[in-house]
Amino acid sequence: MAQRSGSASDLKGRQIALLLILLVVFAVGSQTVPLYSDWLWFQEVKLTKVFLTILTTQLTLAVTFGLTFAVLLYVNLYLASRFTTTDVLLEVEDRFGLPSRLVIEPYFRPLLIPGVLGLGVLSAFRASAAWERYIRFANASPFGIQDPIFQADVGFYVFQLPFLSFLYGWLITSGILILLLTAVTYVLFRGIQITTQGPIIARLARTHLLVLGALLFLIKAVGYRLDTYQLLYSPSGMVFGAGYSDINASLPALNFLTILAIFVALLCLAQIFQRGWRLVLVGLGMLAVCSIIGLGLYPGFIQRFRVVPNEIVAESPYITHNIHFTRQAYGLDRIDEQEFPAEETLTREDLRRNDLTIKNIRLWDHRPLLTTYGQLQEIRTYYKFLNVDNDRYQIDGEYRQVMLSAREMSHQHLPGRSWINEHLIFTHGYGAVLGPVNRITPEGLPEFLIKDIPPVSTTPLKVTRPELYFSEATNDYAIVKTQAQELDYPSGEKNVYSTYTGEGGVPLTSLGRKLLFASRFGTLKILLSQDLTSDSRIMYHRQISERVKKAAPFLAFDQDPYLVIARDGRLFWIIDAYTISDMYPYSEPIRGVGNYIRNSVKAVVDAYNGNLNFYLADPTDPVITAYDRAFPGLFQPLEAMPDDLKAHLRYPQGMFNIQARLYSTYHMQDPQVFYNKEDLWSIPAEMEPYYTIMRLPDETKEEFILLLPFTPNKKDNMIAWLAARSDPPHYGKLTAFNFPKAKMVYGPRQINARIDQDSFISQQLSLWSQRGSTVIRGSMLAIPIERSLLYVQPLYLAAEKGSLPELKRIIVAHGNQIAMEETLDAAMARVFSGAARGSVSARIPPGAAVLPEVDSSLKMLATRAYDHYTRAQELLRQGNFAGYGEEVKRLESALKELRARAGK
DSSP states (O other), X not given: OHHHHHHHHHHHHHHHHHHHHHHHHHHHHTTHHHHHHHHHHHHHTTOHHHHHHHHHHHHHHHHHHXXXXXXXXXXXXXXXXXXXXXXXXXXXXXXXXXXXXXXXXXXXXXXXXXXXXXXXXXXXXXXXXXXXXXXXXXTOOOOSOXXXXXXXXXXXXXXXXXXXXXXXXXXXXXXXXXXXXXXXXXXXXXXXXXXXXXXXXXXXXXXXXXXXXXXXXXXXXXXXXXXXXXXXXXXXXXXXXXXXHIIIIIHHHHHHHHHHHHHHHHHHHHHTTSSSSHHHHHHHHHHHHHHHIIIIIHHHHHIIIIIGGGHHHHHHHHHHHHHHHHHHHTTGGGOEEEEOOOBSOOOXXXXXXXXXXXXTOOXXXXXXXXXXXXXXXXXXXXXXXXXXXXXXXXXXXXXXXXXXXXXXXXXXXXXXOXXXXXXXXXXXXEOEEEEETTOBOTTSOBOOSEETTTTEESSSOOOSBXXXXXXXXXXXXXXXXXXXXXXXXXXXXXXXXXXXXXXXXXXXXXXXXXXXXXHHHTOSHHXXXXXXXXXXXXXXXXXXXXXXXXXXXXXXXXSOOXXXXXXXXXXXXXXXXXXXXXXOTTOOOBTTTBSEXXXXXXXXXXXXXOXXXXXXXXXXXXXXXXXXXXXXXXXXXXXXXOHXXXXXXXXXXXXXXXXXXXXHHHTOOSHHHHHHTTTOEEOOTTOOOEEEEEOOTTOSSOEEEEEEEEEETTOOXXXXXXXXXXXXXXXXXXXXXXXXXXXXOOOHXXXXXXXXXXXXXXXXXXXXXXXTEEEEEOOOEEEEETTEEEEEXXXXXXXXXXXXXEEEEEEEEETTEEEEESSHHHHHHHHTTTOOTTHHHHHSXXXXXXXXXXXXXXXXXXXXXXXXXXXXXXXXXXXXXXXXXXXXXXXXXXXHHHHHHHHO
């Protein structure tokens, strides 16, 4: 009877064990489909070494840590179950109602191995997630910079400390879990028995648990040691990083706790030879009390009574560390500083010398231009312009700044969203539009250099491969080379169809692959469709940001990819990639970024084939050096990039934003000035960095520049501007131009206020707003020219219904002069007393005699009279007869004064 009961228990135990094994196999097997499809994708982009490196690293960590945990857990649980058979002679009545150990044991034996393997799998998954930390750890490179406290190379903090912290976390978690499960096993097998008079613990069980406890305290000692390095990331002081109380209170306390934890481990071992638990309890009490006092009360006491009364004296060295290391981590120490006088003396000769700068002043803002592009050039509802990129090209032999936008396919806007339409027919976007930044039609619309479907170009710059299979749009997979023809582009009442001829996508050469992707994308249509052939190819990860992130998941990518037209007319996307870390000591962190960043990589995606190339833009970065060592062949030198693409590299706006934000504070390098925030700057409200073509002071030619002005904190006047250069040989160089602190230089908000206070301009804005239109004020651009500043702001009009923004007016301000006209030339002519840029040189034929210049006062009067005339005509067209009469009176007065002066 007993034998039959035992056999039944063994059978149930085996069934439960089999179920656990099946669950583990299912958990691992469920990853097979995405894993194999990823393998095929990496084959498509020719980056199988990256896939294998990441996978083998994950598997190595998973097997090592998972198997180690499973073995350690198995050994301890097995010993716990075995020790009780020889050490426990009497089984008292259980207060919790647990069954006898004779009943438990037949279930325990079969479940032990699958149980520890199941927990080992969980540990393996956790360990595999640390693959990037391990890759950095295994391929560490020195920074050549030492921290000021422990004199360790910064590479230790960036590469080694993160993995050591993970290792410590895994050890302490595994140790606690093993200790708890071992104790539970002893309870089940009566090695620990709970009675009315207290717990009874068998001798071997007590020894076993004390050894485990000693090991835990040794691991905790290692944790305290690692915590000393973590002090360099303390957020509790006046600045980020270890402050006075951290170094003089917390650091000694952690060193003492490290020794104390080792001492408590020894007490655990000594307790084995003595009865009771006194030594362990005393050790635990000492550790708890010292932790509370040393890490809580004592640092607080030092901060309150030593630091706060003399904060600048106590914290000054640590403020210096924070300034120094923050500037290093974000590349602020590479910023050159120059003085900029911000004079108000621009002349016609200055304008002539900077003619190319003025020709490239951006009059089209991204948002209204994107709306206008959508209205004029989307052609069909399923085409969308998602973004407008700012770039430069040589057009007709001239360096010109342009706005470029891709015409992308949007499945969300298809007239019929069937599976065939989304995945077989409407597979790609088509072409792009391109126009200069400052040229407009008489109707106030942007002028196009490339437009329409198929692309029509009015310049030598052509688009020969307009299909966009890979773009910014978040479309799902597409299947090409099928029997269903793809829509190439609409043409009148008929559509033009084509078949993909490129190399992009994974071949669907077998029934197995169709079954694989049917499972991957959750649809049987891939398996059952009659349109698919042996030549068909499936494209997935088509969104370019997702595509590059899939190929290099250890890099961070800029949010603004931009389109480039190559010399042969093909389309490419360029994406800036960053190496980041949150482990740079003493460096101020930024949420979502960390506290270290370098723009070390430029990624290029072929819009037709989906090919990926990664180029090293900053080989001096130790982080990218580590990744280059870990993934040989992934990164190419920047010199290998085709010249026609390299000509369009630009300093990334995302990184520039971060640097400018920090530089507004960290340009102050004196700890006293930094502490008092005496020279704190701000970025003007609603102002973003903007690209422009201009000639920097003391330079001989124009360059593609990214710039941003600064104002003093809580003030509106301009104090400096920061420029990042994008053209070789000065790519990546940053310069800060500082204004005289004793001089009042108008800032963007003050110029806006002056615009609002100008009676004529404000009257015009009010009239336009009252006539069913919306006035959109464009970005205020501060353009440095020579040693002066020129402000330009475009004004757009859009109907309240059927919005189509039109560029109607340009406002120009210089010094105390401000003007609003229909064109940039006219506005500048008014500001500079009729000296429109290039007007004289453009109109005088070679060799012609130049007329003597008219007296400047007469020219000013003539200009004023003309202004009153044009305003009067505008008011008359608007039906504002009262305003028209006022302007006619002012015109009459100006003409009388002009006649009187001319008579003299």
